[in-house]
Each structure stands twice: as C-alpha cells, then as structure tokens.
Amino acid sequence: MSNLYTKKFTGRSGRRLAYRLAYGCDLMEALQAIVEDSQVRFGSINFLGSVLRAKLGYYQMHEKRWLTLELDKAMEILSGLGNVSLKDDKPFVHAHLTLLDSEGKVHGGHLLPGCTVFAGEVFVDEIDIETPPRRVYDPVTGLTLWE
Ligand code: ZN
DSSP: OOTTOSOOOOOEEEEEEEEEOOTTOBHHHHHHHHHHHTTOOSEEEEEEEEEEEEEEEEEETTTTEEEEEEEOSOEEEEEEEEEEEEETTEEEEEEEEEEEOTTSOEEEEEEOSOOEEEEEEEEEEEEEOSSOOBEEEETTTTEEEEO
C-alpha cells in the first residue's frame, strides 16, 4: 500500500435519495436527520439552495482549534458537499459550504449548526459496505478522522 493514503474503503452503489428541505430549518440538523432517518452509514452528500444566515467553521491547524464565522445575511448555496460515516456508532455528516452574498462575494467553510435554510435540495448517494469507516480522534491533526 502507498503511504500517500492510509485507508481504502471499497463498496458498491447503494440507495440514491433526494430531499427538499423545509423553509426555516437548520441545515446541519436537517442533513443529520436525513442520514439518521434513512440509516445511511457511508456515502456522499451534495446540496444546493439558499440560506437566511450562516455559521461556518475554519480549523486553525497549528492551534488545533476552530474559528467560527457568522454571517447574518441571505446567501445562495453555490455548492454544498459532504459525506456520511460513523461516529460513536451513529451516522455522522461532515459537510462544507460555498456561499454567495448579494455583492457577489463568496464565503465558505465547514458547515456548523446555525445555518437557516431558505430553500434546499439534497442528494444522498449511499455506498453499501460491510464495515463503514468510523471516525476516531487523530492526535496528529486533532480531528476525528476515518479509522
Ligand atoms: Zn470540515
């Protein structure tokens, strides 16, 4: 095995699910409910839409701590990308957002609770795999990464 990657997971295409999000819901909460309700344990997520406000994270790698960026304005979701894997034996969403404001400025970051949905369309592509990856604490990065 190459030392350029430390894990490889092989599965097959599973269910392909699509959802329209409810106006006013919390984006992170909605994505998390989607994977829990449908018991997706491993897969990819992509979503589009718009938010009324946003809360994003930036990980300061050297300090190993999160900065929080709060944007109290309506923005387009240009791109929402994420994945689902297991954390503490439950499906767990990790997602990033690229947002556009009314002045044409782009903001982005790690999706945190606190993004209020105006409209949202979500696709979930499940990967069927016997043993999905589990997130465990990684001392090198300070993050919970796939074991
Ligand atoms: Zn992230």
